């Protein structure tokens with residue numbers, strides 16, 4: 001399942017790191033956050049290298065919907081209520097500055113990445129909620145408006161509009177920046193010891209180590225596993241569905257997302273916690289929705305992605321842990337990783353260059369607030385459940401009883417195993433213990449993958465690693 005971005009962007013391969021090198025900063029992970037951080041650092045004169053396990057943009061960034069906006073759902077009012085008006089203003093301003101910075105870089109560097117300025121909308125059936133959100137956004141300095149009529153075929157009472165946001169082709173953008181950066185691909189970081197980063201064939205000693213690996217994969221210090229989980233969503237690209245001027249997202253659970261790219265409308269939705277998609281049918285449900293809304297449309301591509309959700313719904317950008325002041329990180333983007341990646345790049349550049357940044361404390365991973373508390377308890381509970389399942393749940397299926405084209409945790413003479421039976425009847429067996437922290441994996445029928453409900457690591461049906469925080473595949477036969 002290839003995204004419209006991967007289908008429409010050529011790439012030039014970067015070398016593998018071989019031998020030992022030195023740099024001012026080493027960035028681990030070449031997604032949107034890593035490439036932008038390296039770009040901002042290089043612009044400020046900091047010698048930076050990027051170490052990417054596979055290919056740049058090949059993680060979640062290749063499967064985003066690439067709306068660049070400071071409108072992160074209906075968040076202004078809640079943010080003010082939970083954290084206060086000043087932190088809320090800083091959050092919005094940091095993200096709005098990020099939107100402007102994208103436009104500035106793209107124009108200055110003449111990057112051909114299909115940048116389009118457009119308004120962003122959140123729609124809802126609750127007009128009072130929308131009006132209150134509009135007022136809150138205005139108080140925070142956004143030129144927001146309440147619109148009763150919108151152009152998408154959903155039943156709603158209107159939408160909150162943020163004008164002058166943007167959308168683009170994310171891979172064309174980062175590959176243009178990458179031309180001017182020092183990047184090593186197929187270079188998995190296996191170990192980090194103080195200021196030394198180790199890979200299979202080389203190492204980097206750097207003044208700063210920046211983890212932009214989507215989910216920080218070193219558990220101690222930092223303990224990000226206790227403060228975040230991952231959520232997956234699905235996208236289909238529709239042809240013959242007409243044209244949209246704005247970018248849209250619904251409020252609440254079960255929401256839908258819309259944007260235009262060339263002749264396609266990208267329709268997203270069907271979100272769930274990674275590892276909790278037992279029954280599947282997510283693409284099917286999106287197709288049904290598309291048929292209802294756009295009867296003439298056909299599906300040209302479909303794909304999915306996931307993102308990290310923090311306990312208090314604010315990204316972690318800054319020092320990895322007080323114990324390692326030269327390690328920095330950017331993660332927990334809540335499916336708003338385009339603007340958040342730019343916020344990260346600016347904050348991390350300022351931290352390294354010693355520039356004062358008024359927004360730093362809002363995003364600091366060291367923050368600890370009461371809003372995080374219920375989330376922390378929930379994450380702890382999920383991890384315990386994932387571990388308990390591994391030890392106490394006895395599967396009722398056997399390999400013989402498994403239908404073709406299906407996967408499940410089954411009972412085998414050697415104990416529990418994850419088995420996928422191909423349409424041809426071939427049996428692919430894997431260990432169902434996640435190498436990250438030992439939780440039991442679940443089968444995701446929509447992606448034919450083994451997904452971890454605790455922290456969101458994923459493996460294909462052969463056991464090969466798809467997504468972190470795990471850094472290796474699972475045993476397979």
Ligand SMILES: Cc1cc2nc3c(=O)[nH]c(=O)nc-3n(C[C@H](O)[C@H](O)[C@H](O)COP(=O)(O)OP(=O)(O)OC[C@H]3O[C@@H](n4cnc5c(N)ncnc54)[C@H](O)[C@@H]3O)c2cc1C
Pocket residue numbers: 028029030031032033034051052053054055056057058059060061062063064065066067068069187188189190212213214217231232233234235268304305306307330331333334335336337338339340341468471
């Ligand atoms: C369906 C969906 C739609 C979305 N749409 C939007 C949107 O419209 N607008 C928006 O703002 N956000 C959106 N997001 C969120 C956004 O896509 C992500 O937040 C963003 O792409 C994350 O970028 P990243 O650089 O943090 O991670 P990634 O792109 O995953 O990059 C991390 C990189 O680190 C590498 N890596 C991992 N471990 C190692 C290691 N040990 N050594 C070396 N490299 C390593 C990986 O290979 C990967 O390339 C969406 C998310 C989803 C799920």
